[in-house]
Amino acid sequence: MQRSVTLSVNGAERSVRVEPRALLVHVLRDELNLTGTHIGCDTSQCGACTVLIDGRAVKSCTVLAVQAEGSPITTIEGMGRADALHPLQQSFWEKHGLQCGFCTPGMIMTAADLLQRNPDPSDDEIRHALEGNLCRCTGYVNIVAAIKDAAATVRAGRSAGAAA
Amino acid sequence: MPTIFGSAIKRREDPRLITGSATYTDDVKLPGMTYAAFLRSPYAHAKITRVDVSAARQAPGVIAVYTGNDVKDKAVPVPCAWNVPNCELKIPHHHLLACDTVRYAGDGVAMVVAETRAQARDAVDLIDVDYDPLPAEVDPEKAAQAGAPQFHADVPNNIAFKWVVAGGDAAGAFERAEVKVQLRIVQQRLLPTAMEPRAAVASYNGGSGQLTLWVTSQNPHIHRFLCSVMLKLPEHRIRVIAPEVGGGFGSKIPAYPDEAMVSLAAMDLGRPVKWTEDRSENYKVTIHGRDHIEHVEMCGTRDGRITGLRTRVYAGLGAYASTAAPGIPTILHGLVYSGAYTIPNIEGTVYGVYTSGAPVDAYRGAGRPEAAYLVERLVDTFARAAHLDPVDVRRKNFIPKDKFPYTVATGLIYDSGNYEAALDRALEKIDYKRFREEQQAGWKDGKYRGIGLVSYIEICGLGPSQVAGAVGFGGGLYDSAIVRVYPTGMVRVYIGASPHGQGEETTFAQIVAEEFGIPVETVEIVHGDTDNTPQGWGTYGSRSTAVCGSAVKVAAERVKEKAKKIAAHLLEANEADLEWKDGKFAVKGSPQSARAFGELALAANVGWNMPPGVEPGLEATAFFDPTNFVYPFGTHICLVEVDADTGKVDVQRYIAVDDCGPQINPMIVQGQIHGGVVQGLGEALQEIAIYDESGQLLTGTMMDYAVPKASQMPHIETDHTVTPSPVNPLGVKGCGEAGTIASAAAVVNAVVDALQPFGISHIDKPLTPARVWAAIQAAKASGAGNGKGAH
Ligand code: FES
Ligand code: FES
Numbered sequence: 019m020q021r022s023v024t025l026s027v028n029g030a031e032r033s034v035r036v037e038p039r040a041l042l043v044h045v046l047r048d049e050l051n052l053t054g055t056h057i058g059c060d061t062s063q064c065g066a067c068t069v070l071i072d073g074r075a076v077k078s079c080t081v082l083a084v085q086a087e088g089s090p091i092t093t094i095e096g097m098g099r100a101d102a103l104h105p106l107q108q109s110f111w112e113k114h115g116l117q118c119g120f121c122t123p124g125m126i127m128t129a130a131d132l133l134q135r136n137p138d139p140s141d142d143e144i145r146h147a148l149e150g151n152l153c154r155c156t157g158y159v160n161i162v163a164a165i166k167d168a169a170a171t172v173r174a175g176r177s178a179g180a181a182a
Numbered sequence: 183m184p185t186i187f188g189s190a191i192k193r194r195e196d197p198r199l200i201t202g203s204a205t206y207t208d209d210v211k212l213p214g215m216t217y218a219a220f221l222r223s224p225y226a227h228a229k230i231t232r233v234d235v236s237a238a239r240q241a242p243g244v245i246a247v248y249t250g251n252d253v254k255d256k257a258v259p260v261p262c263a264w265n266v267p268n269c270e271l272k273i274p275h276h277h278l279l280a281c282d283t284v285r286y287a288g289d290g291v292a293m294v295v296a297e298t299r300a301q302a303r304d305a306v307d308l309i310d311v312d313y314d315p316l317p318a319e320v321d322p323e324k325a326a327q328a329g330a331p332q333f334h335a336d337v338p339n340n341i342a343f344k345w346v347v348a349g350g351d352a353a354g355a356f357e358r359a360e361v362k363v364q365l366r367i368v369q370q371r372l373l374p375t376a377m378e379p380r381a382a383v384a385s386y387n388g389g390s391g392q393l394t395l396w397v398t399s400q401n402p403h404i405h406r407f408l409c410s411v412m413l414k415l416p417e418h419r420i421r422v423i424a425p426e427v428g429g430g431f432g433s434k435i436p437a438y439p440d441e442a443m444v445s446l447a448a449m450d451l452g453r454p455v456k457w458t459e460d461r462s463e464n465y466k467v468t469i470h471g472r473d474h475i476e477h478v479e480m481c482g483t484r485d486g487r488i489t490g491l492r493t494r495v496y497a498g499l500g501a502y503a504s505t506a507a508p509g510i511p512t513i514l515h516g517l518v519y520s521g522a523y524t525i526p527n528i529e530g531t532v533y534g535v536y537t538s539g540a541p542v543d544a545y546r547g548a549g550r551p552e553a554a555y556l557v558e559r560l561v562d563t564f565a566r567a568a569h570l571d572p573v574d575v576r577r578k579n580f581i582p583k584d585k586f587p588y589t590v591a592t593g594l595i596y597d598s599g600n601y602e603a604a605l606d607r608a609l610e611k612i613d614y615k616r617f618r619e620e621q622q623a624g625w626k627d628g629k630y631r632g633i634g635l636v637s638y639i640e641i642c643g644l645g646p647s648q649v650a651g652a653v654g655f656g657g658g659l660y661d662s663a664i665v666r667v668y669p670t671g672m673v674r675v676y677i678g679a680s681p682h683g684q685g686e687e688t689t690f691a692q693i694v695a696e697e698f699g700i701p702v703e704t705v706e707i708v709h710g711d712t713d714n715t716p717q718g719w720g721t722y723g724s725r726s727t728a729v730c731g732s733a734v735k736v737a738a739e740r741v742k743e744k745a746k747k748i749a750a751h752l753l754e755a756n757e758a759d760l761e762w763k764d765g766k767f768a769v770k771g772s773p774q775s776a777r778a779f780g781e782l783a784l785a786a787n788v789g790w791n792m793p794p795g796v797e798p799g800l801e802a803t804a805f806f807d808p809t810n811f812v813y814p815f816g817t818h819i820c821l822v823e824v825d826a827d828t829g830k831v832d833v834q835r836y837i838a839v840d841d842c843g844p845q846i847n848p849m850i851v852q853g854q855i856h857g858g859v860v861q862g863l864g865e866a867l868q869e870i871a872i873y874d875e876s877g878q879l880l881t882g883t884m885m886d887y888a889v890p891k892a893s894q895m896p897h898i899e900t901d902h903t904v905t906p907s908p909v910n911p912l913g914v915k916g917c918g919e920a921g922t923i924a925s926a927a928a929v930v931n932a933v934v935d936a937l938q939p940f941g942i943s944h945i946d947k948p949l950t951p952a953r954v955w956a957a958i959q960a961a962k963a964s965g966a967g968n969g970k971g972a973h
Contacts, residue, residue, distance in 0.1 A: 037300070044299075053209035054202015056428070058377045059461040063884035066377060094202035107200040111192055114849050117857060118683030119199030120377040120428030126200065141897070148892040152884070154377050154429050155683050157860030157921075158892040160853060 023087050027052065028096030034083075042086050043067040043078040046093060054094035054123045058152070065151030068124035069093050075131035077150065094123035097130070105171040106130055106164070115164030117155035125151050129165045137173055139165070187696040190849035193688045194707075204426040207381040208458045210396045215383075216245055218444055218457040219302035221292040221309050222466065223284035226318035226538040226877020227331065230282055230291065230311060237308040238294055243301030246451060247309070248293045250279035253446060258412050260439050260502070263404075263656035264509035269343035271654075274334035274536075276502035278412070278439040278446070284313070285333055285501035286538055287877055288466030293443050295455055318538035318877035322498035323475040326535045333501065333536050342499055342534035343508060347516040349591030350527030355490030359481030363563045368946045369474040369552050371498070371871035373465050373887050374545045378428020380468055381458040382441035384448035391419050393449065397441050399424040399710075400434045401720020402680055404657060406712045408437035408505070413445055424710040427682030431861070432544035433468050434682070435722050436505035440467075465882050470871055471545020473498035473537075474511065474552050480560040486570045488579045490527040491519055493556065497542075499534050504543035506655075508534055513653045514641070514723075515549030520590035521557040522601045522639045522815060523579040528591040538877040544722060546861055547640075547919040551926060554638040558927035562634075562934065563943060572931075573614065576637050577602060587810075587908075594641065596813045600841070600905045605637055607903055608817040608839040617821070625939045626970055631834075632936025634820040636928040642916035643728030643812035643909075660807035661730035662716040665694060665737040667800040669787035671780030673698070673705045675737075678718010679730035680710050684918060685850040686726055690734050692846050693912070697738040698779045699765025716803060724814070724916020727846065732910040733806035739911075740802035745782040751793035752777055752785060812907045812915035816840035818859070820928040824936045826969065829955030831867060831933055833896045838924065841903045842917040851917050852900050858921020859898050864890040865922070866929035866947050888948075941966030 020035045027050060034049040046052045046069070055078060058064035067079040070092040098104035106126045109115065116122040125148070132139060132147040139147065144165045145158065153161060198204040235247040260276040279290045292309050296302035317331040324330060325340045333340055356362060376398075383396040393415060399405045402422040410417040427434060440457060448455045459468070475496040482488040497511035516530040547554075565575040581588045583600040590596065614633075621631050644650070647658040662678035673694055679686065691705040709715060718730060742762075749767035750757040753775050760767045768776035777785075782800070785791065789798030821835040838855050845851045868888035872880045881887040906913030926947060933949050934942060940961040945953060961967055 039300075047209075048299075051211075052202070053205070056206070056378070057208070057458075057460075058379070059884045061461065061883045061885045063889075064377065064461075094200075098201065100197040100201055100203075103197075103200070110200050111196045114193065114853050116196060116199055117685070117853060118377065118427065118429040119196070119204060120206070122199055123202050142893075145892040145895075152377065152889050152891065154375055154431070154861070154889065155857045156853060157856035157858075157898060158890075158895055159856045159898050162892065162897075 023084050025083065025086055025091060027091045028093060036083050038084055040083045041079055042081040042083045045083040046078060052093050052095050056120055056123060058120065063152065065124040065128060066121055068127040068151065070127055070130060073134065075128045094126060097126060106168040109164040109168035109171065113160050113164035113167050115156065115161045121151060121153040125153065125161055129168065133169055133172055138169055186692045186702055187846055188844065190847055191688065191692065191702060193685050194691060195685065195687045206378055206426045206428055207383060207396050207398050210383045210425065212383065212385055212454040215454045215456055216295050216297060216451065217299040217302045218293055218295050218447060218455050219306045220290050221306045223280065223287060223289040223291055225284055225313050225315050226287045227316040227333065228284050228313035229316065230280060230284060231314055232312040233292065234310040235292060238305040241301065241305040241308055243297035244294060244305045245297065246295045246447060248279065248447065250277055250281035250291065253278050254281055256446060257442060258414060260437055261408055261411055262503040262505060262507065263408065264506045265654040265656065266343065266345060266508045266512050267654045269345040271343040271508055272337045273503045274337055278443050286540055287879060288540055289501065290439055293447065295447050295451065320537050320539045320873040320877055322473060322496040322535040322537055325537045326496055326533055333538065337536060340536040342503060342536055345512040345516065345532045347592050348529045349593060352490050352492050352527040352529035355527035356479065356481050356492065359489055360484045361564060361568045362479065362481040363560065363567045364479040365559060365563060365944050367476040367478060367556055367559065369472040369476065369555065370947065371473040371539065372471040372545055372865055372869050373871050374431045374433035374468065374471055375889050376429035376431055376433055379459045379461060379464045380434065382444045383454060383456045384445040385454040386448040386452065388452055392421065393419060393445055394421045394423065395441060395445055396423045396425055398427050398434050400430040400680055400682060400722050402710055402712050403678065403718055404720055405437060409442060409445060412437065412442040421713045424680050430682050431546040432471065432548055432722060436469055436543050462883050465887060466879055467540055469504050469543035470500065470540050471542065472552060473542050476556055478556045478560055480564045482564060484568055486568055486575045486578045488523055488525050488564065491525050491560065493519065493530040495530065495532040497532055497534050498537045498539060500537055500539045500541035502541050504541035507541065507543045509653065509655060510544055510549040515553045517592045517594050518550055518553045518639065518641050519557060519592055521554065522581060522637045524581050526591055539873055546858065547922045550640045550919065551862065551923045554636065554923045555927040558636045558638065558931060559944065562931045572635055576605065576635065595810060596639065597810050597907050597909050598905050599639065599813060599815050600903065601637055601815055603903045604815060604839045604841050605817040607901055608819050608837055611837045611899065612819060628826060630824040630826050630936040632822050632824065632932040634928040634930065634932025634935060635817065636924045636931065637817045638924045639813050639815040640920060640923050641811045641813060642724035642919060643808060644723035644725045645811045646809060647807050657719055659719055660805050661733050662718045662805045663730065663733040663737045664716055664803045665734065665741050665801060667741060667783045669784050671700065671704065671783040674708055675705065675734055676708045676715045677730050677734065678716050679721045679726040681721050681726060684721065684726060684854065685847065689727060689846040689850060690731060693731055693734050694738050697735065697742060700779055724918040727914050728812050728910055728916055729806060729808055731914060732912055733804045735911050736806055737802045737804035740804065741800055744800060745779065745786065747793050747796055748782050748785055749777040752791065808909050810909045812909060814840065814842045814915040814917065814920055816920060816924060818924040818928045820932040822932040822936055824933055824954060826958055829951035829958065831949050831954060833863065833929065835899065836896050837899045838921060839901045839903065840917060840920050841905050842915040842920065843906045843913045844904055846914065854917045855900050855921045856898050858919060859925045860890055860895050862922040862925025863895060863929060866926040866949060868948050868950060870948050939967050939969045
């Protein structure tokens, strides 16, 4: 039994036929070929599947695709391209915030949510915001550094924008 | 041009990873693809009396169902590839799917292939199996005793091997010693937990007889070799591709039945087959790490000279011998019992024991963390028994820096070292004397602070192939590179190693760019595909940079030699009169007569005007086989405070000083240390894989297995010393495992140090609050210490 859903992903409307039990993460990966969103667990612990729904970080393995209908979804592919990186992508690159890269899209989406709520987080606040995102490679030190760096870039951009 | 070798340039691999455009194995999608799912045994040990797949075969979307008996004759059992000699190693058959007996909870019983992932899963639930449960045993020491359940007909007492290492006269040393200490240490089972679970996609072209296998692998050439054995398929008909790989930590070295089953199905059905494990499946069946029970002793003189070390180790292998398993608790463990010290008398006995747990194999550090841990725990215990400072005892017993190469009692020859320099550098970061004073004062007020030191060495950069052969490793340990220069001067380098997060696309490009005096952006490193890379042995054992990086360097030098010949010809000069300067070959004394690397690349590739007898083209291949292993070292310091009321351990500072020789990219080295340290901190503080007595994995999901989170881990301070290795042209040593090798012992040493007033001599990791609290309560009850430090 399949039904049609229309999802708004990275600014484009996409209609697909899915089983009602299909998880958003599977639909993103298998139907929409947005494979930047990863699956690292089956108990909603790892955060590799994190996307933004209505601007908030959500684990896409805990949402049915049909539930996400009508809400704007942003995946890592919608953050920035190699020639026009989002400040978080740039900072993860600059600060060596990734090694194997598997956790990275989820980390970046969670960090994006954090910076919207808290533009100047402390190390501690960053570490707590990453409660639901696991990384096995980096020991988190450079992820924290990257998010701090991106926060500074975003703040500088905002104040430059305000001054202009 | 600034020096490229040694600079912290950004990684070349990152743009695809941070934009979501990288391709991991589960991202591979092929036309007509089908999906596989496994039925796995719910019992740790049982006879299979009946398997009924008829309902599953009828289920929607199902294309095929395979049982153990269906595939038994089509495939060779999963090979174990490390036949350690002189230990009567017994390797029982490990069939792709269990035929009549299951030996751990997770053992494969059947595989379903269906049109969709969900249909395959649904059909697995329809398979009906009758089991006759048999007794299980997951404790390696108990499994080796008479009367324990027998897991393999041809392995009495489940003892896979008894391996002995001996040098000097340990028995005599212990007899004569003034100070003796002993510990019983449990090195708990760990779950490697690469964030990307394992996956495989197989595609077979019946017309050409070619199998292509995308697989989460740290060593695609080894996977090709072992798949060729398992599938009885000629090796040249198999192409193995390790695309982007999301971490491995050893768990993606072995050959597993799963990728062989997926390949068999693809060959049988003529359609591509994909399988991706979920995390629960990963925790059940992907290899585990450690699992030692160790009885260890150290002895020495009252003034702190260590004279002997003795061990008896029960190393759990799990249900079957995984690819490298026998070598891990032996060659990579017992041979490094001397640590950083001149211990003249060593004797170790290691029993490899089959149990009812998942197979145990290489997990980050693989045997060396277990060795460093027992040695460094013993050094601290010995220092305390001798009433000496642990720093002084380490200093007194270090192999002196002018004694390298140094042969330790176990027979290894350490290539280089300056252990005291690393210790000094680490101690500079803290005020040791003051810490000790404050510690003593704190004890009086119930404030339990401790310091843990570890001065580790490791054997890595695996290694000379001749030695690999001599110790029964079923392959070589050289590595390889092809450096290919295009007409426009752009360079591609094809390597035998297979990085999966270590950043070698960047560091190896730095090696080449430095050699040719060209921008690093003009060098591309290609890896992971057996169809275009030369035979190599993969990325593990902190070997890629020391071994494969050296192959890259040698191949680049060969290219440069040829370029020099061409330059001499074009400049009508003698080769001897040319010098390499600023990226050009120039005639000495007349710098205007010069040819840049790019010009020579074009001249060689068009071949219009070659020197007599020189072939056109500009590329070279190198197979680099080192003359010895490399032995990185360092000192790590951990400062903790323990809350004696709750048992909670607070890591207040963590300092890592490591020496891996010259660093090609310090940013990447630092990242490796960070990650390694945190894996060791997880091991020390919270990670443990627990089976119940019937062999059920109780920590089977990420809810129960405590992978470190950002909020649980401290900041890590890093620094380094530089002692080049003489065994490779770069002078480099490995750094991937160093952090893990050092950090678990540093934490436990610190906690035991903090709890001195209670007279606690050891607590087994992981030091969860419950365990620390229980140790304090037990110590109080036994009256070992009053908690005030005046014992
Ligand atoms: S896959 Fe969603 S939290 Fe792990
Ligand atoms: S970079 Fe590998 S898991 Fe985070």
